[in-house]
Amino acid sequence: MALWGGRFSNKPTDAVFALSQSISFDWRLAPYDLRSSLTHLVVLENAELLSKDDAQKIRKALKELMADVSSGKFLPVNEDEDVHSALERGLTEKLGSLGGSLRAGRSRNDQVTTDLRLFTIDHMMILAHQLTELIEVILNKASEYVNDAAPGFTHIQHAQPISFGHEIAKHAHAFARDVDRIDDWLLRSSVSSLGAGALSGSSLKLDPVFAAKNLGFERSFENSIDAVSDRDYVAEALFITSLIGVHLSRIGEEWTLLGSTEFSWATIADEYSTGSSIMPQKKNPDMAELARGKTGRLVGNLVSVLTMLKGLPFAYNRDLQEDKEPLFDSLDTLALVIPAISGMIATTDFDREKMKMSAPTGFSLATEIADYLVRKNVPFAEAHEAAGACVALCEKHSCQLHELTDQQFLDIHPALESSVRGVLTVEGAIASRTTAGGTAPSQVVVQISAAMKKTLDQRKEIASKMKAFSEMMGA
Numbered sequence: 351m352a353l354w355g356g357r358f359s360n361k362p363t364d365a366v367f368a369l370s371q372s373i374s375f376d377w378r379l380a381p382y383d384l385r386s387s388l389t390h391l392v393v394l395e396n397a398e399l400l401s402k403d404d405a406q407k408i409r410k411a412l413k414e415l416m417a418d419v420s421s422g423k424f425l426p427v428n429e430d431e432d433v434h435s436a437l438e439r440g441l442t443e444k445l446g447s448l449g450g451s452l453r454a455g456r457s458r459n460d461q462v463t464t465d466l467r468l469f470t471i472d473h474m475m476i477l478a479h480q481l482t483e484l485i486e487v488i489l490n491k492a493s494e495y496v497n498d499a500a501p502g503f504t505h506i507q508h509a510q511p512i513s514f515g516h517e518i519a520k521h522a523h524a525f526a527r528d529v530d531r532i533d534d535w536l537l538r539s540s541v542s543s544l545g546a547g548a549l550s551g552s553s554l555k556l557d558p559v560f561a562a563k564n565l566g567f568e569r570s571f572e573n574s575i576d577a578v579s580d581r582d583y584v585a586e587a588l589f590i591t592s593l594i595g596v597h598l599s600r601i602g603e604e605w606t607l608l609g610s611t612e613f614s615w616a617t618i619a620d621e622y623s624t625g626s627s628i629m630p631q632k633k634n635p636d637m638a639e640l641a642r643g644k645t646g647r648l649v650g651n652l653v654s655v656l657t658m659l660k661g662l663p664f665a666y667n668r669d670l671q672e673d674k675e676p677l678f679d680s681l682d683t684l685a686l687v688i689p690a691i692s693g694m695i696a697t698t699d700f701d702r703e704k705m706k707m708s709a710p711t712g713f714s715l716a717t718e719i720a721d722y723l724v725r726k727n728v729p730f731a732e733a734h735e736a737a738g739a740c741v742a743l744c745e746k747h748s749c750q751l752h753e754l755t756d757q758q759f760l761d762i763h764p765a766l767e768s769s770v771r772g773v774l775t776v777e778g779a780i781a782s783r784t785t786a787g788g789t790a791p792s793q794v795v796v797q798i799s800a801a802m803k804k805t806l807d808q809r810k811e812i813a814s815k816m817k818a819f820s821e822m823m824g825a
Contacts (some may be wrong), residue, residue: 355372365520367431369619370431370668371430371431371432372431372433372553372671372674373426373430373431373432373433373435374433375627375674375675375678376432376433376462376674377426377433377436378469378678379433379462379465379466379469379674380419380433380436380437380472381416381419381420381435381823382465382466382468382469382472382823383433383434383461383462383465384412384415384416384419384437385416385468385565385754385822385823385825386461386464386465386468386565387412387437387452388412388413388825389544389561389564389565389750390407390452390455390456390544390559391408391409391412391452391558391560391565392405393455393545393556393557393561394451394452394454394455394556396535396560397554397555397556397557398506399454399455399554399555400451404451407445407448408441408445408448408449408452408665410774411441411444411445411449412441413439414444415440415441415444418440419437419440424440427439432458432462433465434458434461434462436453438450438453443601445610446599446629450518453810454554454555455545455547455552455554456544456545456547457546457547457548457578459546459547459548459549459578459665459666460543460544460545460546460547460548460574460577460578462545462582463543463577463580464542464543464544464565466584466673466674466677466784467539467540467541467542467543467567467583468565468823470539470583470584470587470677471516471536471539471540471819472819473681474532474536474587474590474681475532475536475537475812475815475816475819476816477532477591477681477684477685477688477806478529478533478812479809479812479813479816480530480684480685480688480689481528481529481532481594481649481688482524482529482690482694482805482806482808482809483688483809484525484540484691484692484804485522485525485526485529485801485805486805486806487692488518488519488521488522488695489519489522489798489801489802489805490696491518491695491696491698492515492516492518492519492522492794492798493515493798494515495513495514495515495517495518495700495702496513496515496516496791496794496795497513497515497631497706497791498513498514498515498700498702498706499511499512499513499514499706499709499776499777499780500512500513500517500615500705500706500708500709501705501708501709501710501711501712501714502517502714502789507712508708508711508712508713508714510714510715510717510779511666511709511710511714511715511776511779512780512783512789513780513789513790513791513794513797514700514705515791515794516789516794516797519794519797519798519801520713521597521600522801522805523599523801524597524600525597526801526804526805526808528590528593528594529808529812531590531593531807532590533811535583535586535587535590535593536815537568537584538583538586539583539586539587540566540569541562541567541568541569541571541577541583541595542558542561542562542565542567542569542570542571543567543571543577543578543580544558544561544570545558545561545570545571545668546556546558546571546574546575546577546578547574547578548576548578548665548666549578549579549664549665549666550574551574553705554766556569558571564825565822566818566819566822575664575665575671577663578666579662579665579666579667579670580674581655581659581670584650584655584673584677585652585655585656585659587677587680588648588651588652588655588676588677588680589652591648591651591652591681591683591684592645592648592649592651592652592680594648594684595644595645595647595648595649595683595684595687596645596649598641598642598644598645598687598688598691599641599642599645600689601638601641601695602635602637602638602639602640602641602642603638603693604688605618605635605638605671605694605695605698606635606638606639606642608637608700609638614698614701614704615700615701615704615705616698616699616701617698617699617700617701618633618638618694618697619694619697619698619699620633620639620696621693621697622635622637622690622693622697622698623635623636623637631777636651637690637691637693637694638691638694640687640690641687641690644683644686644687647679647680647683648680648683648684648711651676651677651679651680652676652680654676655672655673655677655721658672658673661774672742678772696748696767706776709776710750710776713741713744713750713751715751715752715773715776715779716737716738716740716741716751717737718773718777718778718779718782719733719736719737719740719751719766719770719773719774720733720734720736720737720775721733721773722766722770722773723736723737723765723766724756726765728763728765732763736762736763736766739762739763740754740759740762740766743762744756751774752771752774752775756768784824
């Protein structure tokens with residue numbers, strides 16, 4: 351059912367209709383469109399633009415249509431242009447011409463962005479909840495390895511010994527920032543566009559502020575032109591999903607490396623691995639690789655929408671129809687990836703002994719020599735040179751730092767007394783990093799506990815918002 355056409359002599363060609371049609375992807379906005387229609391109905395009734403009797407008939411039909419859409423009894427047909435025309439068809443099938451009354455004071459321009467905001471708010475809260483579950487999995491896994499030594503890396507080269515629990519826990523902090531970003535996004539994006547009309551508001555006595563409150567938004571629009579053309583909330587949501595994808599990709603990269611034969615640190619559970627169609631011995635980390643690969647898709651969706659938005663003049667343009675598919679795809683992609691990665695992390699085992707044996711290799715304790723000298727009031731630049739000279743001597747004689755003789759240490763620097771050997775242990779090096787946020791197990795335990803508390807608090811807050819949103823949708 352078309353929502354326009356009175357001034358046209360001819361119908362669109364099949365090619366034009368096929369290009370214009372969006373029902374194939376925007377049907378998922380139906381529950382949100384129906385809920386905003388209930389609010390608009392109240393606005394029209396309060397403005398005495400509909401009699402109470404007619405309003406009651408429309409309200410009853412809308413609620414019946416909600417149930418029909420939810421059950422799958424009412425579905426779009428090929429002749430429907432979009433979700434709005436499909437639902438108006440459903441109303442007119444129940445009410446006759448009265449079903450078209452809700453179009454008064456409302457345009458698809460303000461209608462669609464109101465629906466899309468509601469949809470995105472709903473699904474971003476679901477995403478935030480999924481992230482808190484992922485964070486908890488990461489922190490629980492990190493807790494298992496707090497007291498296990500491993501080499502830390504920079505440039506994928508051995509750097510300094512660390513607590514492997516500290517290494518795992520770093521991912522939780524990245525996702526915690528993503529949850530914070532969603533929380534900020536929710537506040538900034540909670541703006542109702544209902545009542546903006548096509549672009550200029552309405553000459554009818556509508557109440558956009560009431561509509562905003564009734565739909566659970568924090569506030570109503572301040573500029574009707576901006577209200578129908580703004581898709582910042584879509585672009586920002588896509589940035590957040592892209593960054594989540596980047597954080598998932600980093601896990602995928604690390605798990606792929608750590609599970610390789612060369613590392614052999616990680617054993618990924620069979621349930622989260624796949625095999626080869628030709629090589630029977632293969633056990634591939636496909637979940638990790640897919641998390642890495644899907645990130646390109648997420649980033650591409652962001653770029654797609656930003657590119658679409660960059661040249662749009664004035665108010666609404668049909669280009670804005672291209673906002674939905676990238677958004678839907680990104681949210682759907684993360685809904686697939688996050689549970690798989692959560693399960694992969696939860697069931698991965700790490701080889702404690704192998705990591706411990708690797709911890710001192712690559713002269714990773716060299717910084718301990720420099721710090722030892724600094725504690726003896728040697729300027730760090732001089733201490734750095736001395737530690738580097740120790741490494742060079744070890745490379746020349748094919749030995750490790752602790753294998754240098756007392757005389758060799760003294761020859762390199764007079765302050766390198768035999769007590770320097772006391773700092774040349776992996777356990778000592780890790781335990782000494784007690785500064786806030788450091789890798790000492792005593793600190794890592796504190797960090798994990800604080801992060802877990804924050805995550806559980808975030809989950810409670812998100813659950814409260816989700817409950818309020820669900821109650822609003824069911825009104």
